[in-house]
Amino acid sequence: MLNAAERDQLRSNARFVHFKKNELIYLEDENPKDLMILFKGKVKIFRSGVGGRSQIIRIMRPIQFFGYRAYFAREPYVTAASAFEACTVCKIPMELIEQFLRTNGELALFFIRMLSIDLGIADQRVVNLTQKHVRGRLAESLLFLKETYGLEEDGATINIYLAREDLANLSNMTTSNAIRTLSNFVNERIITIDGRKIKIIDEERLHKISRIG
Amino acid sequence: MLNAAERDQLRSNARFVHFKKNELIYLEDENPKDLMILFKGKVKIFRSGVGGRSQIIRIMRPIQFFGYRAYFAREPYVTAASAFEACTVCKIPMELIEQFLRTNGELALFFIRMLSIDLGIADQRVVNLTQKHVRGRLAESLLFLKETYGLEEDGATINIYLAREDLANLSNMTTSNAIRTLSNFVNERIITIDGRKIKIIDEERLHKISRIG
DNA sequence: ATATATTTGTGTTTTAGAACATAGTTCTAC
DNA sequence: GTAGAACTATGTTCTAAAACACAAATATAT
DSSP states (O other): OOOHHHHHHHHHHOEEEEEOTTOEEEOTTOOOOEEEEEEESOEEEEEEOGGGOEEEEEEEOTTEEESOHHHHTTSOOSSEEEESSOEEEEEEEHHHHHHHHHHOHHHHHHHHHHHHHHHHHHHHHHHHHHHSOHHHHHHHHHHHHHHHHOBOTTSSBBSOOOOHHHHHHHHTSOHHHHHHHHHHHHHTTSEEEETTEEEESOHHHHHHHHHHO | OOOHHHHHHHHHHOEEEEEOTTOEEEOTTOOOOEEEEEEESOEEEEEEOGGGOEEEEEEEOTTEEESOHHHHTTSOOSSEEEESSOEEEEEEEHHHHHHHHHHOHHHHHHHHHHHHHHHHHHHHHHHHHHHSOHHHHHHHHHHHHHHHHOBOTTSSBBSOOOOHHHHHHHHTSOHHHHHHHHHHHHHTTSEEEETTEEEESOHHHHHHHHHHO
16 A cells, blocks of 8 residues: 555654553553554553543454544544553554655545544444443443454354453443343353353354344 | 645535435435535434434534545445434535545545544543433533534524434433433523523533533 | 424333442462 | 452442323424
């Protein structure tokens, strides 16, 4: 998507940064400077709301772009990002990206497309998180985690190691409710749990629970 | 932002369409074809959720762009749009816009900026709608309506004529709760109401209620 | 202009989910 | 390897907001 000159510039301006598990990548209210590309690991984008209660807005997998929205909107970050697990991130100055965009229509359309997809997801998420009940929201989150990070070799275990609290923050509920509802799903033979490892037994039923809310 | 040739093309492809009060402008699942520019009137972008319960996602004022996100994301609309009041909308084929974008970097950055701003709003809205209580959400909506549509000549009455149901759908609550909470605000001398006309008496207090949730 | 439908207003009941409490378990850091 | 912290689990209580019910007031259509 870039020409030779652009690629050269990119190479000389890109920096690779490593983050440890739970390390913060950027903070709310900070000024956005770089486009970030997640090369390795898993990242959560979150925002703290009423009484400091945290809500996970998006989760990232390799190779996805993040951290660029606020720069384009000319505002400080309204979210923060941190590493679910050890990560490698490539940082590219947004000024350079913006400069590319002025002359590279395909690159511009690429960013327009990413933003448009994310906005569509956000629009749907508003309705899902506000209208679905706890069971529906948790079912949706489990399916969403499966879609994003895939399954382990057994073809059933979701490939992420998440605390109940993160699962709760992703699904807009208290940690207690995430734990309780997860237990219910186990009793109903929809999933099995082994510590933080979650195995999906009856995906069809999860879909149904998510659908009816 | 456009050159002479682009402006010519635009003129020969733009169509003006009128919509009556409550008329639908586009529907969920429909295929997006046109960029829409609201010239006159007020528009709501909404989505129906669990059990057909409707949630207002965005509201538009002249002169704002809408209807383009789904085209860029290469997906059908996930929302619908309808006219709060009689509207004039200019429709421009998205194919033409996309063609412009490939060579016009400034126009591309304009769309990137709009999408980025809207995505930031959506990210914040997710947290506000899920975490704030009824009073906080309604206070926020009233302030938001004031910001969007302004005040009448008296410098206090919000310049929109909204049913309680729409106010509820904007604030993620039942119509009963919107009515009740509005009455409470009147008793607390924060606002006055005359039918659908809402006058803000104590804006500072509204801000405070919205802030604390 | 009048009948019918829709919207508004209020009281009452019900319930989903938060808040709180406490104990057992598993990480993590030194 | 152990101490302390953080996480998981489950029971109990409390409350905000939905659901329901029914007038009264407006709006809309013929």
